[in-house]
Amino acid sequence: MPRIVAILGATGQVGRTMLALLEERAFPCDGVKLLASPSSAGRTLTFRGAEVPVEPVGPGAFDGCEFALFGVKNPIAQQWSGPAREAGATVIDNSSAYRYVDDVPLVVPEVNGALLAARPTLIANPNCSAAPVVLALAALRPLGTLKKLLVSTYQSVSGAGSAALDDLEAGVKAGWGGATPPRLADGRPPFAFNCIPHIDRFEDNGYTREEMKVVWETRKILGLPDLPVTVTAVRVPVRIGHSAAVHAWFDRPVSPDDARAAWAAFPGIEVQDDPAHLRYPLPLDVAGRDPVVVGRARVDLMEPNGLAFFYVSDNLRKGAALNAVQIAEACLAARKHS
Amino acid sequence: MPRIVAILGATGQVGRTMLALLEERAFPCDGVKLLASPSSAGRTLTFRGAEVPVEPVGPGAFDGCEFALFGVKNPIAQQWSGPAREAGATVIDNSSAYRYVDDVPLVVPEVNGALLAARPTLIANPNCSAAPVVLALAALRPLGTLKKLLVSTYQSVSGAGSAALDDLEAGVKAGWGGATPPRLADGRPPFAFNCIPHIDRFEDNGYTREEMKVVWETRKILGLPDLPVTVTAVRVPVRIGHSAAVHAWFDRPVSPDDARAAWAAFPGIEVQDDPAHLRYPLPLDVAGRDPVVVGRARVDLMEPNGLAFFYVSDNLRKGAALNAVQIAEACLAARKHS
Numbered sequence: 164m165p166r167i168v169a170i171l172g173a174t175g176q177v178g179r180t181m182l183a184l185l186e187e188r189a190f191p192c193d194g195v196k197l198l199a200s201p202s203s204a205g206r207t208l209t210f211r212g213a214e215v216p217v218e219p220v221g222p223g224a225f226d227g228c229e230f231a232l233f234g235v236k237n238p239i240a241q242q243w244s245g246p247a248r249e250a251g252a253t254v255i256d257n258s259s260a261y262r263y264v265d266d267v268p269l270v271v272p273e274v275n276g277a278l279l280a281a282r283p284t285l286i287a288n289p290n291c292s293a294a295p296v297v298l299a300l301a302a303l304r305p306l307g308t309l310k311k312l313l314v315s316t317y318q319s320v321s322g323a324g325s326a327a328l329d330d331l332e333a334g335v336k337a338g339w340g341g342a343t344p345p346r347l348a349d350g351r352p353p354f355a356f357n358c359i360p361h362i363d364r365f366e367d368n369g370y371t372r373e374e375m376k377v378v379w380e381t382r383k384i385l386g387l388p389d390l391p392v393t394v395t396a397v398r399v400p401v402r403i404g405h406s407a408a409v410h411a412w413f414d415r416p417v418s419p420d421d422a423r424a425a426w427a428a429f430p431g432i433e434v435q436d437d438p439a440h441l442r443y444p445l446p447l448d449v450a451g452r453d454p455v456v457v458g459r460a461r462v463d464l465m466e467p468n469g470l471a472f473f474y475v476s477d478n479l480r481k482g483a484a485l486n487a488v489q490i491a492e493a494c495l496a497a498r499k500h501s
Numbered sequence: 502m503p504r505i506v507a508i509l510g511a512t513g514q515v516g517r518t519m520l521a522l523l524e525e526r527a528f529p530c531d532g533v534k535l536l537a538s539p540s541s542a543g544r545t546l547t548f549r550g551a552e553v554p555v556e557p558v559g560p561g562a563f564d565g566c567e568f569a570l571f572g573v574k575n576p577i578a579q580q581w582s583g584p585a586r587e588a589g590a591t592v593i594d595n596s597s598a599y600r601y602v603d604d605v606p607l608v609v610p611e612v613n614g615a616l617l618a619a620r621p622t623l624i625a626n627p628n629c630s631a632a633p634v635v636l637a638l639a640a641l642r643p644l645g646t647l648k649k650l651l652v653s654t655y656q657s658v659s660g661a662g663s664a665a666l667d668d669l670e671a672g673v674k675a676g677w678g679g680a681t682p683p684r685l686a687d688g689r690p691p692f693a694f695n696c697i698p699h700i701d702r703f704e705d706n707g708y709t710r711e712e713m714k715v716v717w718e719t720r721k722i723l724g725l726p727d728l729p730v731t732v733t734a735v736r737v738p739v740r741i742g743h744s745a746a747v748h749a750w751f752d753r754p755v756s757p758d759d760a761r762a763a764w765a766a767f768p769g770i771e772v773q774d775d776p777a778h779l780r781y782p783l784p785l786d787v788a789g790r791d792p793v794v795v796g797r798a799r800v801d802l803m804e805p806n807g808l809a810f811f812y813v814s815d816n817l818r819k820g821a822a823l824n825a826v827q828i829a830e831a832c833l834a835a836r837k838h839s
Contacts, residue, residue: 311803315653315746317696317735335673341740343785350779357785358655358737358744360797360811365776369757369799378802393802393809395746397655399696400738402679406696408653408733419707438703441688447681447695459698461707464716464731465649471731473698 165193168491169228169252171243173197173208173217176325177234177257180484186211188488191495198224200239225250230491233257234484244285253494254285255487262287262380269383271486272493273430274301279490279497286490291482292316292373292396292405293380295455298481299474300385300411302429306421307413307468309385312392314377317399317406318362319446320354322478331355331400359398371396404446405478412469419460422470426457431481436460444475455481503531506829507566507590509581511535511546511555514663515572515595518822524549526826529833536562538577563588568829571595572822582623591832592623593825597714600625600721607721609824610831611768612639617828617835624828629820630654630711630734630743631718633793636819637812638723638749640767644759645751645806647723650730652715655737655744656700657784658692660816669693669738697736709734742784743816750807757798760808764795769819774798782813793819 168185172178178199185195195210197217204219218224220243225231231252233240240258247254261267268278269287271294279286289297296314303309320331334344334355344353352359362373370378374394382390399406411417419436426432435442436458444456455476463469476482506523510516516537523533533548535555542557556562558581563569569590571578578596585592599605606616607625609632617624627635634652641647658669672682672693682691690697700711708716712732720728737744749755757774764770773780774796782794793814801807814820 313651313748313803315733317655317737332678335677339673340670343788352779352783353785356739357783358739358742358813359783360744360746360781361776361779368802369776369797370802371776391803393748393807395653395797395809395811397744397746397811399655401694401696404696406698406735408698408735410651410731438699438707438709441690441699443698445690445695445697447691450681459707459733464706464708465651465729469731471733473733473735475696 166191167194167196167228168192169196169198169225169231169247170234171198171220171231172234172239174199174203174206175234176321176479177483179208180479181232181234181487182208182210184484184488190488190492196228222246225252228252230255232487232491248284255288255490256285257288257483257487259290259376261285262289269380270490271297271384272489273298275384275386276493279493282497288483288487288490289380289384290373290376291322291478292318292407293377293384294482294486295405295474295476296377296407296409297381297384298431298455299409299426299457299472300381302425302432303411303417303422306417306425307415309387309390309411310414311412312381312390313410314394315408316394316396317401318396319401319404319478320398321403322405323398327354328402331402354398355400357400360395362396362398370394401446403450403477403479404475405482406444406446406473406475408471408473410463410469410471412463412466414468416468417470419462419470422460422472431455432457434458444473446475449475449477452477453480453485504529505532505534505566506530507534507536507563507569507585508572509536509558509569510572510577512537512541512544513572514659514817515821517546518817519570519572519825520546520548522818522822522826528826528830534566560584563590566590568593570825570829586622593626593828594623595626595821595825597628599623600627601717607718608828609635609722610827611636613722613724614831617831620835626821626825626828627718627722628711628714629660629816630656630745631715631722632820632824633743633812633814634715634745634747635719635722636769636793637747637764637795637810638719640763640770641749641755641760644755644763645753647725647728647749648752649750650719650728651748652730652732653746654732654734655739656734657739657742657816658736659741660743661736665692666740669740692736693738695738698733700734700736708732739784741788741815741817742813743820744782744784744811744813746809746811748801748807748809750801750804752806754806755808757800757808760798760810769793770795772796782811784813787813787815790815791818791823
């Protein structure tokens with residue numbers, strides 16, 4: 164039977180990056196099935212040199228598909244995860260709909276890919292800020308036990324979708340030369356020349372849901388359900404690439420040199436940490452690239468067992484599409500080995 | 502004798518803002534003397550409707566001046582602080598040259614303005630990120646004793662000077678439509694569409710001097726010489742307005758409601774903290790305004806005695822020129838009362 168990979172939400176930013184990565188990584192499949200809402204269907208996208216039509220998702224859409232990569236919002240993911248699994252597909256869902264369900268694995272393959280040995284047919288892909296921080300912290304596990312975590316993010320506008328990038332572009336144009344760009348059509352503050360401490364909706368505890376996602380997901384993926392974590396999530400006028408200032412406190416001192424060595428040896432991480440030569444993580448250098456780039460490692464000044472560092476990750480790649488495709492690759496490897 | 506206020510560095514961003522604020526606040530003076538390097542001298546600037554020539558700084562330049570507001574870099578401040586004081590002027594210096602000298606007061610008037618009763622003739626004006634965070638924390642003193650402090654900044658490009666703003670503008674133009682703006686002429690990364698975890702030079706401990714300034718200055722101004730403080734300072738593509746995510750840990754719980762009430766009652770602070778109605782601090786809303794705007798107050802999830810909040814401050818005002826003019830005002834008040 165030919166191996167077909169479906170992408171639901173194929174015309175969105177994450178969906179298009181999923182498609183590009185299946186080709187770029189030579190994912191072992193015989194074809195793709197591109198699915199989108201009826202309003203986005205009808206276009207074509209290129210895969211391995213051929214034009215592939217985007218079809219409207221509907222009954223029977225997942226028939227014959229071995230994997231279904233979901234790059235859609237929660238309600239759409241909830242609507243189609245059942246039919247896709249019933250059709251025999253393994254669903255890898257980039258929405259947050261299933262991330263906090265106990266028996267759904269939430270996976271960063273380099274960190275907890277062992278969960279895929281159980282052959283789950285629904286796997287949740289983590290939040291775009293959670294995946295990179297978890298990767299950076301997992302690399303440090305041999306150096307000490309993580310006791311507390313604080314993350315302040317600098318998140319790019321592409322994390323808010325294609326339309327938000329258009330809003331950024333329009334705002335930059337309106338603010339060109341020093342003018343204040345206007346609020347967006349829905350009343351939200353403009354992205355251009357601004358820092359917005361509001362991503363996703365607010366929870367009752369005063370944190371945004373984006374902030375709580377990082378709390379919940381780092382705990383679940385690292386297997387530390389009681390880890391004290393606190394987060395501030397801020398949108399900045401960057402197109403692609405989520406950055407974060409991270410403070411991690413361990414049960415013993417973790418030296419910056421040891422941390423850099425551990426990161427350099429860990430899959431999916433690149434170290435850029437030579438400030439004297441202007442080498443540190445920068446969104447403009449990371450956009451369009453796979454690794455989580457880590458640098459600015461230094462001893463936390465507050466507590467000697469603390470390590471401070473800064474990372475940047477392409478939010479459309481390790482924060483979304485890349486991790487989803489890596490999960491599919493890890494599923495295939497798990498099936499071979501079992 | 503007429504009261505004359507000299508501004509050294511009058512053509513720079515901070516100097517021009519000092520001049521605007523002397524007029525805006527009706528500072529009780531009879532005139533200003535505008536001083537700059539010989540290369541910037543020769544222009545005129547407007548004060549109270551009259552054109553005032555910018556004169557080259559040189560011997561005798563401060564004769565007859567009661568105050569000398571310095572908006573220049575360290576070496577220039579060090580060169581002219583002696584002559585200005587010998588000429589009888591009280592020097593209020595925005596550089597970092599004297600901030601860490603034990604017998605030079607480092608002043609935020611609302612916080613430690615009492616130091617001006619001793620009639621010092623050299624007063625240091627704090628760093629653009631230190632002043633607002635100290636103000637926000639001083640307001641909370643009645644609620645608990647500060648035990649630990651963590652600050653992650655989102656600093657605007659105007660903090661790097663006028664030329665940097667031109668670089669931002671050029672970078673935005675070059676990056677228009679999605680291109681990657683080039684590195685700056687000196688090899689540094691572009692400001693546009695980027696987050697740069699490098700402000701000022703690097704110290705041996707892996708922190709930038711900008712980060713250490715916040716450490717040293719919060720301790721000195723708050724009178725807590727052993728306060729554990731840790732900082733990450735990041736440049737973001739915003740024109741005016743430094744933001745920061747702050748986590749402050751106290752000796753007891755400090756509720757967000759109590760914090761908001763304390764801030765609202767404290768001079769120089771405005772509370773914007775109603776997320777449900779999209780009210781939180783934003784650089785675009787704060788640029789050109791005096792108050793430090795505070796919001797996003799919430800209980801720290803890591804430790805129950807912790808309070809997390811976000812602030813934005815116009816770095817050219819409370820972070821520089823406004824605080825300097827307020828110091829001069831407080832000096833006058835102290836002289837009247839003694």
